[in-house]
Amino acid sequence: MNSIAFDIDADGIATLTIDVPGQSMNVIGPDFLADLDAAITRIASESAIKGAVIASGKDSGFMAGMDLKYFGAMLAKAGHAPSPAALYDDLFTLNALFRRLETCGKPVACAIEGTCVGGGFELALACHRRFVGDSSKTQLGLPEILIGLFPGGGGSQRLPRIMGVQAALMYMLQGKLFRPAEAAMLKVVDAVVPQGTAVEAAREWVKANPNANTQPWDVKGYKVPGGAGGFNPAFVQTMAGALPMTLKQTQRNMHAPIALLSAVYEGITLPMDRAIRVESKYFAKVAADPQASNMIRTLFVNKQAAERGARRPQDEPKAPTRKLAMLGAGMMGAGIATVAAQAGMEVVLFDRDLAYAQKGKAHVEEVLKKRLGKGMTPEKLAETLARVTPATDYAALAGADFVIEAVFEDVAIKAEVTKQVEAVLGPDVIFGSNTSTLPITRLAQAWSKPANFIGVHFFSPVEKMPLVEIILGQQTGPAAIAKALDFVAQIKKTPIVVNDSRGFYTSRCFGTYVQEGAEMIGEGINPALIENAGKQLGMPVGPLAVSDEVSIELGHKVMTAARKELGDAYVAQASDAIMTRMVEMGRLGRKNGKGWYDYPEGGRKHLWTGIDAEFPRAPDQPDVEAVKERLLYRQLIECARCHAEGVLETAEDGDIGAIFGWGFAPYTGGPFSHMDTVGIAHVVAVLDRLTAAHGPRFAPTQQLRDMAASGATFYRPAPARAAA
Structure with a gap:
């Protein structure tokens, strides 16, 4: 035996x-x-x-x-x-x-x-x-x-x-x-x-x-x-x-x-x-049923492969992080500090003001206390907390072998911080930027050795969200990739690796779900229908609710920054004007208690009763299947564009990132598994119909058309043709 x-x-x-x-x-x-x-x-x-x-x-x-x-x-x-x-x-x-x-x-x-x-x-x-x-x-x-x-x-x-x-x-x-x-x-x-x-x-x-x-x-x-x-x-x-x-x-x-x-x-x-x-x-x-094999492939087989280093440069020596320089002590920075300290790393939690840095450490303590009796002892809590040092002086970062920056989403502010850190640590240390939308290649210009600059995009709350999106700038080198992936392995998260793009993969594709919900509001579609269709599709919550959670104001800022950066190349969406109107009315989302929903103190949230007055209801309403289809295919086509443009190199990363990053319907196994299952030709036909009805944001990529013609799928190449 x-x-x-x-x-x-x-x-x-x-x-x-x-x-x-x-x-x-x-x-x-x-x-x-x-x-x-x-x-x-x-x-x-x-x-x-x-x-x-x-x-x-x-x-x-x-x-x-x-x-x-x-x-x-x-x-x-x-x-x-x-x-x-x-x-x-x-x-x-x-x-x-x-x-x-x-x-x-x-x-x-x-x-x-x-x-x-x-x-x-x-x-x-x-x-x-x-x-x-x-x-x-x-x-x-x-x-x-x-x-x-x-x-x-x-x-x-x-x-x-x-x-x-x-x-x-x-x-x-x-x-x-x-x-x-x-x-x-x-x-x-x-x-x-x-x-x-x-x-x-x-x-x-x-x-x-x-x-x-x-x-x-x-x-x-x-x-x-x-x-x-x-x-x-x-x-x-x-x-x-x-x-x-x-x-x-x-x-x-x-x-x-x-x-x-x-x-x-x-x-x-x-x-x-x-x-x-x-x-x-x-x-x-x-x-x-394909549902089981799709879910097994993404949620187990490919997820485990990613966690074991499937995308790690194999020739690079192991590079565990011992001392982390965590720049920014807000919710994101404090969350990263928490998981790093739990993994045994020394963490310098840096912010411009000591009170902010100390508040970040208090967040670490608060999270750890919630784990008491669940594998966490008072002794272990004290030991973990002692690894986190609040700081306001860049000199305190000396000796750090990895840097993660999570400061305000502004190119100029990030550049200033980056240069200050390099003055202390030198360019040979790997620098990771936790940005959700700003192009890594642009941010890397502030680091004199861009091969050592990489994007490390976490999701909030860091302590609970399993995914980390690793973003490669145009000059990011193998040592930076290995360092970032080794760090993700240390904190027991699941990584995907993508190439540079505005919004990268997860933020870019997730944003389409929110945008399509706003587009429908502008068309006068019943907001309750939109929300219920999103949940019936298998998303965690409807697009309006998730827009409130991440903040309508944040989405508006991202849109405004992109418009400014791209100039004439920016492609405006109908949802832009709707977000702008919401921000002008002070309806910013859950953060200020009013967005697409109202959040009464001590009561349950409910859809804002003023939606119809601001965005008049259309007399004819689509059925729920039509709304589900739009919400689904708007995400699918953006994922397909990321693949066609090379932002994604593998369908595996695309499926893992979608499910664990923004909660894309898990029963599908991910967007690429879903497109393979229903058939690429069917996907193209639906997208063509939606393009005719709703505009070019649904237009199929040439890659999809070629795949439909050849019989290829994202997980299986085109069948070999017999010689004539």
């Missing part, structure tokens, strides 16, 4: 130690499945074996889920557009193995140390007893819903039978994970033991319970906790409430949550042998 070591002790207890070769974390792939099959056969057939303990041989944890490269190969084997029937047998393999394990006739205990999620947790649920080492870093659960799937290794059937349908659905539908104590309280694990002792505790239990070889649901008279079945009022109420709540939360866009509800509803009253077949039927249906 390559992935499972099989040892039998003097008491006849077999220990199966999982250590999948070539993987930092144990995952389920073809070798593991074959080895587990062989191990179960031995446990069941050899009379000398009295029971078994399953454990991990890796320090990284117990086990994650399916090896998604193997899962992708399985989908590919089933064909370009696989049917559920073509996938069913392969997908049922895992379910069948876990069922064999729990019915092997011998007691099997699971010893969990560290992370145990997805298929790894389903393996644990198939064991007769679960022991978990007590650690604040240990997480257990079934998060598959977050990547477009649902538990397909028996989890949707066993978890409700252990903890009750209502509680199990809450965890599975949210992809919520358990900490050890919480898991024990809910009887998901049987015992929490001191860290490092789970294997011994599991072995002792197996030795003391040679006949504990039957799961509760296989015992006659078993009843699901809290009840189940069409005649149980509690179960009926749970399922009747779960469906509309799920439809509301997903806006009917996600397939996996509905399939999960169906699997639980149909399977919970069936014998386990039939229940797991029901689960696999629905799992195959979800897996066969």
Whole structure:
């Protein structure tokens, strides 16, 4: 066995130690499945074996889920557009193995140390007893819903039978994970033991319970906790409430949550042998849909590749940041200082006024205090906070090996700060500018060695937002790219790498969602229709609400600066005049309590009742699908333009940046995955129709037209043509 070591002790207890070769974390792939099959056969057939303990041989944890490269190969084997029937047998393999394990006739205990999620947790649920080492870093659960799937290794059937349908659905539908104590309280694990002792505790239990070889649901008279079945009022109420709540939360866009509800509803009253077949039927249906493969590719495979340095220059030596010069102690600068200090860096938090710098450090402390009891101790808080030094003298920056600037969005102000820093640190230090719109090549003119100047665009709030957009100026060199990406890895964020452009990728494309909402207001479209269409599309909030959140005034300033910078080359939009009118009226957004919404003190926000008076309502209103289409395709075409212009070099960066940067509908896998899925020819046809109806902002790129003609997609080149 390559992935499972099989040892039998003097008491006849077999220990199966999982250590999948070539993987930092144990995952389920073809070798593991074959080895587990062989191990179960031995446990069941050899009379000398009295029971078994399953454990991990890796320090990284117990086990994650399916090896998604193997899962992708399985989908590919089933064909370009696989049917559920073509996938069913392969997908049922895992379910069948876990069922064999729990019915092997011998007691099997699971010893969990560290992370145990997805298929790894389903393996644990198939064991007769679960022991978990007590650690604040240990997480257990079934998060598959977050990547477009649902538990397909028996989890949707066993978890409700252990903890009750209502509680199990809450965890599975949210992809919520358990900490050890919480898991024990809910009887998901049987015992929490001191860290490092789970294997011994599991072995002792197996030795003391040679006949504990039957799961509760296989015992006659078993009843699901809290009840189940069409005649149980509690179960009926749970399922009747779960469906509309799920439809509301997903806006009917996600397939996996509905399939999960169906699997639980149909399977919970069936014998386990039939229940797991029901689960696999629905799992195959979800897996066969492009939604799952798109989400897996972007939210897991490509995201992990980016975090592991897919875009990092490989010849550059590792360049970790030890002392960060953080210029600007506002919300953004203080947020960056927080994550840098948490990562172990010394941070000089610089501002023009000591009170501002100290206020920035107070923000760091406030954020850290909220984490007390959640992996943060008072000692660790004090240690982290001590790494942050407020300063107003540029001399305090001496010794810094990386600079990030987050001062006011003005070219002249940024240039002055840049020159002052170079006078202290010299041009060989890498300088990163956290700007959301100003071209990096222009800003780099203030640094005498532009090869060492790079854009490092964070999103607010820094502590929560996972993405960092790395922007390359025309002269940015490989050392700067490596330094920036190493810094992002240190603070455990997800990077994308883009080339220089006004607004770069994320701000430029996100802005179109806001602009299109404003354009529709100018056309007299019902603002409630606009907002609801945005949410139904799968965006976190409507375009008017997000405009308020980021500030109408900020959008107006960006537009004004671009108009001034570009002069006659600036292409005016109808939304420009609408934003200008809102700013003139003092409706700046949430920041001053009035924008497209009003924010009454102590009350709930609501759409501004004066919108119709200022922007008269049109007598004829479009249907919601037409509004959704405009909001979607205005973003898609801008993303496509970024690709055609070389702002984006890869579709992978485009999809990751869209979902994690501005919340683009996650169920699509990102704009490029979505365009591939619906078909480039279809995208071009819709854009042509929208261009005729609404103007050139929807005009397809020549690249899109060429791709439609050749059959190419963003993730797949054009098919080879046979020689004439």
